[in-house]
Amino acid sequence: MSVSSVDTFVPIAARPAPVAIRGTLGWVRRNLFGGPASVLATLTIIAALFYYVPGFIDWAVFNAVTRPDVAACRALDGAGACWGVIAEKYRLILLGRYPFDEQWRPLAATLLMVAMLIASCTRPLWSRWLVLAWVIVFAAFFILMRGGVLGLSAVETDRWGGLPLTLLLSTIGIAAAFPVAILVALGRRSHLPALRTICIVYVELIRGVPLISVLFMASFMFPLFMPQGVTINVLVRVLVGITLFAAAYLAEVVRGGLQAIPNGQLEAAASLGLSYWQTQRKIVLPQALRLVVPSIMNSFISTFKDTSLVTIVSLYELTGSVTLALAGDSNWRSFFVEAYLFIAAIYWIFCFAMSRYSQWVEQHLNVGHRRA
């Protein structure tokens, strides 16, 4: 009688999500007033902001003295900030004990280093030439700072200080620690028991002591073990100390990434005939490192701030030079809060830049884990 018919499949067209879960209003409702606890927290925070922020702005802006005028600052009696201390001392804070008339040199060196750091973070410039550029920049940095050639007067490293020293210690510390960390992390997963043991002992030993004690060792104890007449510059010793310290932490971060790589990746590489180093370089590390970008940046930021500890071995980087600038001057000694806020702002700018950069790196490296 009737011919058996086949139903035609018509998919339901996709519709936009309801307004309640979209837009600014939806966001506010969900995140700030999502329930009684959330409402309470939001209101408490708003109240606290109303209570404290105006007072801080009065202190920092409206009542503040920006002239380097001690009498005016004293007259404030704490009611306002004395930014004058920075106007008075900024060269000492930023550049330390470097000879006053030669201070264009550390300034130029710092700008050069910052420019190179920015260039290194720019993707179109990622190439082999960057390595060469770094060698040249470091050479220029040392020539500018150290002098003794090209008509520049010689300035010993113990007079280097402030921001250029901070940048030098952290850049070299980080750049040297990273490859060491990768080797140690690989070594800790090696099948060779001796190598593995050495790497474990290194990491556990260094992680078990504070950086201050590593710096003390590098600065005061290490020379005692050197043969008579052989001395190594304290800056170099401290750099080695910072590098070894940072590398131990970083090695554990990298190892975490290595462990997240499925065994199947290693088997696939092996079955294609790739050697151990080819496998690490082409397959394992590119995947492992991008997994731990946030933690790596965490370590970098730590290292950057840890350089402030070299003050205890008489190297006056940014933090140390503040003490240097204020301690010897009874007029300005009492305005250390403003001075410390100033260098805190400098540290924050660098750290925030690193943090934002790490987010950018994450986004640009996660191709392949993103669908469509």
Next chain:
Amino acid sequence: MREPIITFEKVNKWFAQFHVLRDIDLEVGHGERIVICGPSGSGKSTLIRCINRLEEHQQGRLVVDGVELSDDVKAIEAIRRKVGLVFQQFNLFPHLTVLENLTLAPMWVAGVPQKEAEERAMAQLTRVRIAEQAQKYPMQLSGGQQQRVAIARALCLTPKIMLFDEPTSALDPEMIKEVLDVIIELAGQGMTMICVSHEMGFAKSVADRVIFMDFGQIVEQNSPEEFFNHPKNERTRDFLSKILSH
């Protein structure tokens, strides 16, 4: 008969205390196509993974294309260049594009220049009918497409022997056929192939010999007709009745 391309002589292997391969004797001829089946844990995968030494055997002799497998790293690397392996889980490199997955080993292991490696890669991708996906990343492909890329990747080193370790077990039912079709096509081209699989229809259509393994041993081996129609061993019958009953 010519000398076999793969020879197992009394091969034994243990995972810690577990005796996973027991007195394996097996000869595989040039161009022979073998399907291995058996219950899980019977040692099928371990057996084929011994051939390119992803697994190490502890006793007996294993000779692949005239080279005995030992701790000699150079010999192992040479054998791995001649033996392609396709995994159940594809194991493509997720951070590389499809094309880069294929050119990596030819460029770094065999020293082929990039341009030539890419041409070869495209030829293999065409062979597995997926050339248009060359610039995509593996995660952007379906399981069936990923497995075909994995097959193409193994073929890029022009291996003499192809090993397949349950190549369709991780796939959605809709995608099994496209992968099996590719393998069947390869089988028609004279390459030595060993495939661990439970696709019995596939075994019937491509295999010269079907091997049944259980408890780390080769229980029975025969031509597909004999194997499926007149299984001799009680274990084989029991296994076949379980997988063919529905």
